[in-house]
Amino acid sequence: MADRKLQVFYAVAKHGSFTRAAETLYMTQPAVTFQIKQLEEQFNIRLLDRGHGRVTLTPAGEIVFAYAERILGLSDEMETRIAELTDELTGVITIGTSQTIAGYWLPQLLHKFMALHPRVIPRVFVANSENIENRVASHELDVGLVEKQSSDPTLECSLACQDELKVIVAHGHPLAEATSLKATDLQGHSFVDRDPGAAIRALAEDFFRRNGVPPENLNRRAELGSLPSILHLVKQGLGFAIVAKAALNDYNNRGLVGISLDPPLYSSLNVLVPKDRFRARLHSTFAEFAIKLFSSFERDADTPAEVVSVVESGENRAS
Structure with missing residues (x-):
């Protein structure tokens, strides 16, 4: 719902790169450049300095960035609160996961979660645990599934198993x-x-x-x-x-x-979520579901397939 030009500007400023912003927003680089040009024309002032392989903020850009962060955050919170008036979870959730979890646990986790919440669209990024931790801390990812405990004070790290x-x-x-x-x-x-x-x-x-x-x-x-x-x-x-x-x-x-x-x-096996931000019900629900499923690995089963059957039977009894 927030102004698209503001969203694009925020992404470029946050990543310091038109290319990285385009990848994050699933846009072409020319489209990103056009949106920035439109915003600068709207304010009649340059917002970004381009040079030396890095994009930096001008003094005017610093002001716009600070307000954009607040405006976009409030917009996300408003949309989430309205969506939560219904019982059904919906929307995109960005998940970062380590190699092992992606290869052997994540498919079962996503299959079960999406069966319960068919309108949720998971967007998954796979990398090593350190990379995932950093991207959750910088709010580029909503949830991280990693094989290390985090000491980052900005993250809530839940040890599952x-x-x-x-x-x-x-x-x-x-x-x-x-x-x-x-x-x-x-x-x-x-x-x-x-x-x-x-x-x-x-x-x-x-x-x-x-x-x-x-x-x-x-x-x-x-x-x-x-x-x-x-x-x-x-x-x-x-x-x-x-x-x-x-x-x-x-x-x-x-x-x-x-x-x-x-x-x-x-x-x-740990579940990471940012500690210092408004958390959507979708993010909290997925994180709690992952913790429950991971905990059952250690308690009840030796393989992912067995784990899922254990969780499914438990949920069927509960319902």
Whole structure:
């Protein structure tokens, strides 16, 4: 309902980029440029300085940006309050999720939530946990599903459950027959690692460091941001990797051997929402639903499919 020119200006100023704003708003860059030109003509003053690969605000732009933030926030709140007069949830929710959650838990979560709320449109962004945390904190995403606990004071972080991390190797690998593995057992073997910023990488590095193996001494053969690529390389015998147990429950990964670490290592499944902003009922409802579903992973099931059936049966009884 807010003025489109104001929405576009706010996005450009927030991202410092016409290109990034266009991607966020699902517009073409020329359309974004046109909207900014229209707004500047409306006020008869330049609002943005363009140069050195970065867009910055002029003094007039600073004033417009401050008011735009307030106006757009009030507009969103008004629309949400009106929508909440009905029982049915509707609208777009932007969700950020880590690789493992996106691959093994999110499809089931979205399937169940959308069955209950068919007018909700989820818009999903997949990246490492650090990236997701930052984007929720900057209000670019409504909800974050990550494998690390956040200490950011602007975020509300709810720990839903834990998932064991396993060493995975291909059949025939020298470590494949082990029942458990210490940090020193892995030293010297080729390691297919996650990308910097990934929660599992940080947990693994801490595990090695606490157990006498400096992470810089590991024999890293690759660092990848794609979990499917990691699993593929391990299947081809390139080395070992450390992944969440959920990855081993996938039928496609039956060619891999999962081995517990000694001492055991766990990742946490957390739900992030901004603490310092008006929260729509849709955002709160989705976050609470995700926490409930994630909690059932640890309590009732070993696989996502089983988890969903547990939640479904519980909700059917409640209704």
